[in-house]
Ligand code: SF4
């Protein structure tokens with residue numbers, strides 16, 4: 001990795017926020033001393049959305065994720081839908097759009113309401129149905145009151161595919177497609193968590209997007225060269241990783257980034273850049289310029305992709321950096337450091 | 346994505362129109378070239394100007410010969426260390442401290458208010474002076490409003506004071522008054538500043554006339570500008586024009602909000618409650634008339650008189666050694682850039698600020714850390 005961040009002695013919340021701090025922690029601690037990457041595959045050291053192992057002439061893609069969210073039920077979804085979508089989407093942006101099987105482990109706090117649990121399982125099943133996935137194994141644990149906060153879900157997923165799409169395949173000249181509006185999930189959560197009375201309804205975009213990604217791959221084939229899931233840390237974090245790993249610079253045209261009015265208004269109010277806010281139903285797709293219009297058209301035909309847009313392009317200069325063209329001038333796009341906090345003054 | 350909400354929202358923002366911005370950028374380039382020498386340095390004295398310059402990427406469009414420096418314009422950055430210490434001592438005595446957000450993380454001599462909070466002190470972040478009153482009403486404990494900021498927020502403090510405070514609420518004023526610090530910058534022997542961009546917000550209250558004596562004394566032009574990108578560009582064009590023509594005067598480029606007299610009622614309230622006294626601005630200098638303190642009539646609500654503040658009680662905590670390398674003062678005086686500081690982005694980050702400039706969203710170091718400062722972002726044709 002190019003950047004080596006500072007890591008504190010005690011792990012604070014920022015180390016889970018998906019930004020620079022989290023990457024520094026993983027590089028310093030989790031990756032220290034691990035063996036070599038799988039021969040001819042993608043391992044932990046690549047820090048991609050999942051791992052890929054060669055099985056004969058195909059690839060087995062694996063990913064796992066733990067889900068903690070406050071509140072557990074939020075406008076537009078709940079932790080169950082989030083867990084399934086997160087895993088399905090991590091597989092999808094590796095190029096594996098047909099999830100073979102999912103696992104789901106649940107840890108609950110003593111006293112958790114059965115009706116709440118039923119509701120979460122109902123949405124787990126619903127999201128699986130949308131994604132064409134099944135849960136094949138799981139685990140249930142209950143911990144004492146106060147030992148964990150409410151409920152934690154862990155999901156893993158496996159899928160087979162013929163070609164893996166890493167997040168590091170960009171070359172100068174490639175274009176970046178964003179499959180829809182940004183910031184919906186993070187702002188919906190923030191509004192619900194802080195009980196912000198924000199005008200308009202903010203709703204999470206949480207959804208499995210493997211169908212949409214499949215459409216993009218069918219239209220673009222080998223010209224789809226990099227994909228990433230802009231979840232925690234938002235589009236900014238995802239672009240920084242893609243730029244760094246691919247060895248290119250990226251220019252983003254701020255005017256082209258689709259943002260819903262409610263989200264923009266909430267972000268303005270809180271002093272937060274929509275580009276650093278989490279998404280749970282979007283992908284960033286890097287394509288060779290010649291295929292960009294076809295891929296974009298295919299994405300837009302999908303119900304979850306109607307707001308898709310080409311938002312950026314890769315350049316040779318400024319390797320590893322993401323530059324924002326505001327339409328009035330240019331600056332570096334901030335890479336989120338830690339927890340997103342509303343501005344206070 | 347033709348015809349989205351986004352396009353529409355942008356077209357309504359006439360102060361962010363890229364076409365007009367380009368024309369202004371060109372004009373700025375021409376004016377700077379017409380000067381026939383380089384570089385020319387101008388200073389803005391408002392953190393919100395730096396925020397807007399950074400956020401919209403305007404710095405990348407400024408002509409090479411023009412240095413736009415950020416001055417002592419962030420109220421968080423210039424609150425002096427002993428003032429933070431006073432708040433910390435009071436907090437450790439058990440009173441509730443109410444203050445504006447970023448102040449909590451500003452390092453004092455040895456502790457910040459956040460450090461005191463970690464020790465158990467009761468610190469409350471508020472968004473307006475009125476919330477300090479609400480807080481005091483909700484408890485029988487003593488509450489101190491650690492009031493910081495320039496004339497804009499001082500007016501809000503004055504208004505609640507004049508409205509009458511609950512008996513358990515007092516004010517620790519660290520308010521500052523901007524015009525005198527411009528004199529200090531202008532008089533620094535090493536200063537390169539040839540003109541000032543003054544803050545629209547503050548001038549809404551003080552009026553543009555407040556700068557006339559300054560211009561007369563120092564022969565440096567002052568242009569008042571708003572905070573939209575086009576306001577800033579137009580303000581800079583005017584400022585360079587005044588420098589080119591050697592016609593030092595005050596020009597109000599924000600007439601949609603600022604008048605010559607300003608808001609007389611607000612000024613009346615301000616001076617009824619506060620008097621200006623000399624005091625230090627963090628890292629910069631002693632600024633005659635730069636501090637706003639409560640008048641004697643309000644002694645009973647002055648936290649400095651209600652409580653004994655024994656700063657020596659803090660000396661048992663060692664001050665952080667790193668702080669000695671912090672060059673915030675030079676940065677705010679326009680003598681250095683954040684990247685001149687050897688701690689910048691290394692030992693000092695927004696997560697772990699060493700100096701005040703890395704704390705506030707209006708602080709120069711924080712802004713440069715976030716947006717990249719002065720990068721040359723061309724070369725991608
Ligand atoms: S108080 Fe207002 S005028 Fe002063 S620095 Fe802040 S935003 Fe600018």
Ligand code: SF4
Pocket residue numbers: 670671672673676683686687688689690693694698699700701702703704710
């Ligand atoms: S980088 Fe930190 S230590 Fe250096 S001047 Fe800025 S605030 Fe002070």
